[in-house]
Amino acid sequence: MPSKNQKPKTMRLTDTHCHLELEDYASDLEEVIDRAVLGGVERMISPGIDLASSRRAVEIARKYPSVFAAVGVHPISADTACEKTIPRLRDLCAAGGKVVAVGEVGLDYYRRYASEKNQKKLFNEFIEFSIEMDLPLILHNRAASEDFHDMLKRTGQGVIRGVVHCFSGDEKLLEEVLAMGFFISFAGNITFKKAGPLRELIRRVPLDKLLLETDSPYLAPEPARGRRNEPANVRYLLDTYAEIYEHTPSDIARITTHNADVLFKLGLGDTGKIAYEIRDSVYLNITNRCTNECTFCTREVSNYVKGHNLKSDREPEADEIILEMGDISRYREIVFCGFGEPTMRLDTVKKVADHVKREGGRVRIVTNGTGDIINGRNISGELKGLVDVVSVSLNAPDAETYDRICQPAFGKDAYQGILKFIKECREQGIEVEVTCLDIIGEEGLAACRRIANDLGAFFRLRHLNEVG
Ligand code: SF4
Known part of the structure; x- marks a missing residue:
């Protein structure tokens, strides 16, 4: 039913x-x-x-x-x-x-x-x-x-x-x-x-x-x-x-x-999506704000991801997001991932994730990993029990490279903050996946893979402009 x-x-x-x-x-x-x-x-x-x-x-x-x-x-x-x-x-x-x-x-x-x-x-x-x-x-x-x-x-x-x-x-x-x-x-x-x-x-x-x-x-x-x-x-x-x-x-x-x-130009005129399906999962676009200005960010190229318009100037409340998702039993997982950094809206993430967990769903959050710096505290304990997988876009083997290609608002502190966040999540028993785009060469990717392994995280290679 x-x-x-x-x-x-x-x-x-x-x-x-x-x-x-x-x-x-x-x-x-x-x-x-x-x-x-x-x-x-x-x-x-x-x-x-x-x-x-x-x-x-x-x-x-x-x-x-x-x-x-x-x-x-x-x-x-x-x-x-x-x-x-x-x-x-x-x-x-x-x-x-x-x-x-x-x-x-x-x-x-x-x-x-x-x-x-x-x-x-x-x-x-x-x-x-x-x-x-x-x-x-x-x-x-x-x-x-x-x-x-x-x-x-x-x-x-x-x-x-x-x-x-x-x-x-x-x-x-x-x-x-x-x-x-x-x-x-x-x-x-x-x-x-x-x-x-x-x-x-x-x-x-x-x-x-x-x-x-x-x-x-x-x-x-x-x-x-x-x-x-x-x-x-x-x-x-x-x-x-x-x-x-x-x-x-x-x-x-x-x-x-x-x-x-x-x-x-047929004038379909669709508006920014909050919840959008790709394959067997639903993705949640809860903010268009981000603390990074990555040089490779998809939103710099188009407002669309796999035919979904994600450009939005408003931030939906938890109730609206839950309504948009509908029956979560239809999905393999619920993924916080849109045109912004979800941990900038940590309270909303927690409310929606709580609903999903109560309904027996699986939750993944795709983040730039600076959630601790954004919220001014260690947030890993707050994610425990609500988020099954934290997917951190690392994309660089060192602070200097990260600063250059991801242009974080927090400058060179961002990279160390991300590594700390990964470690904390692992200590809470949360599964962590570290992702890297194929834009940093073989050596850079090998170094990122080592960093992920040392922190007890999985490593996943991603291809540029391939989302979902
Ligand atoms: S962290 Fe993600 S949303 Fe933010 S600028 Fe980089 S690619 Fe775009």
């Missing part, structure tokens, strides 16, 4: 490529959109494949709040474009009709429905158009990888952004477009039994560059394979991605929805 304060968790999905503008949906478009929204697909992007379908995509986007449009001409229709095509697409963008991208555009040498010469000319014009409109590109490439990459590089290097949709290139192209900052999406064929090689390729895409798409009405995933595809089916891709990335389907949903918002 769920506890009375369990909050329902819903997945927020974004289908970044579904051709709602095509005839295939003429008779039941409304039901298709309703099914998607009911299934958690909050945003859909409908990319045009020629002038008429771009017009239709904009019309649909204006009518349905959850639908956005992209305007473009698919390479297989390149022979139909004329000098009036781009001015007309420009008018569509200017009409304030929720146009969030230029697409679907690119090159297709597989089917050869349009001449190579016309395809290249049009693709070049669209790259320039996207720069002029300051809109991302939704890109199609089939059997044209070399020209595709050359043209992106020659015309758009450093100024264009976008997604290579339904990626079908090889490892080389993947590395090249990732290096140019492009997002990547794959369609329902990743769920097919014989998709082994494609899945190997997916592994090379960093999670923060992955988008979800159905490419509806084409490429329906298992178990809808063989039927008309639709945006609601985007959920069927989650299990495959979850397996590849070793995250949960809901992690994949949240991260890809955030990525879509970063690229297309």
Whole structure:
């Protein structure tokens, strides 16, 4: 039975490529959109494949709040474009009709429905158009990888952004477009039994560059394979991605929805989270204040961690945090770890941890280890019985290095204070884990490992920008 304060968790999905503008949906478009929204697909992007379908995509986007449009001409229709095509697409963008991208555009040498010469000319014009409109590109490439990459590089290097949709290139192209900052999406064929090689390729895409798409009405995933595809089916891709990335389907949903918002600016506008799930644990973001200014701190790069917005200018009380966590039996552990130093709010940590322990949960606190200095006393006795594991971010083998890379408010006293705190926690019988980022070289890491061992703590190596 769920506890009375369990909050329902819903997945927020974004289908970044579904051709709602095509005839295939003429008779039941409304039901298709309703099914998607009911299934958690909050945003859909409908990319045009020629002038008429771009017009239709904009019309649909204006009518349905959850639908956005992209305007473009698919390479297989390149022979139909004329000098009036781009001015007309420009008018569509200017009409304030929720146009969030230029697409679907690119090159297709597989089917050869349009001449190579016309395809290249049009693709070049669209790259320039996207720069002029300051809109991302939704890109199609089939059997044209070399020209595709050359043209992106020659015309758009450093100024264009976008997604290579339904990626079908090889490892080389993947590395090249990732290096140019492009997002990547794959369609329902990743769920097919014989998709082994494609899945190997997916592994090379960093999670923060992955988008979800159905490419509806084409490429329906298992178990809808063989039927008309639709945006609601985007959920069927989650299990495959979850397996590849070793995250949960809901992690994949949240991260890809955030990525879509970063690229297309879909206005999801979420606020700073207090309790946030990653895999099978819940993390608590109880303050954005910290006594350090670490040179590698994630919050300096983005407000987001694994799709969760952690930027907050308010500090929740214990009752609110407990309510946000909901039923703790769902989690392997409860972790105090956000965009700040939790021991700056020691009383709140103690109240929440007390609740968790009473409910039979496991508590870990991720700290910079200066809790004694912050609170002006030895706090290890206060953590005993409330916190199962103290995870101390040491990150340096000596005070000088620590001072340089972590920039503590307490200056050189901080490092000795941290070592003392670790020792005290161990004396209280609390498990301590010392973590170090892989930014201090082999020698530095070996020294940190020795320090941890000498203090009776575990050692864990962490990778830069990998949180949770
Ligand atoms: S201790 Fe953690 S939260 Fe504070 S600045 Fe360093 S990395 Fe950021």
